[in-house]
Amino acid sequence: MVTRTRFDDSECPVARSVDAIGDWWSLLIVRDAFDGSRRFGEFQRSLGVAKNILSARLRTLVAGGVLESVPAADGSSYREYVLTPKGKALFPVIVALRQWGERHFFASGEPHSELVDRRQGHRLRALEVLSADGRRLDPDDTIVHKVSAQ
Structure with a gap:
């Protein structure tokens, strides 16, 4: 094994x-x-x-x-x-995978399940990665910073 x-x-x-x-x-x-x-x-x-x-x-x-x-x-x-x-706390991860799958693995009009707001019955807005000041960030806008031991 x-x-x-x-x-x-x-x-x-x-x-x-x-x-x-x-x-x-x-x-x-x-x-x-x-x-x-x-x-x-x-x-x-x-x-x-x-x-x-x-x-x-x-x-x-x-x-x-x-x-x-x-x-x-x-x-x-x-x-x-x-x-x-x-x-x-994994909820945003599941939502992100769902939205990524909807965007990349279903043809236009192809039926699939949807996650909706229970109170209003509307689909969720697409998740976005935001900076501390609220700007939308893409991969080119970020770098990995190694945090050293304190």
Whole structure:
């Protein structure tokens, strides 16, 4: 079996974030949690993933503090998975991936799901990266600055 490269001690926040999430199954689990899935069976039906893979990904997300396993809200013996504050902080990441996918992987007029504002029913405005003073930034407007130990 191939050993997975770890990035949990990398100086790069992107590498550490990818290391924490693990793989695409995990992002889809987080997406489903935002959409209201809470139980193992709900995630399994939505994703069609093998139970052993789902179990492993859920364990990793719980261990990483992205999800929490809690007693079922209905009082049954089941466990449910809920997003922690750390998990909820992934919302802009999921929205960014969704909007990128809508823009680059669907033909004009091709049907797909949409994320809308619950209160007003309108589609979300495209995410933008803004400077501290509110200017819109593109990749050419930024550089990576290494922060040294203090």
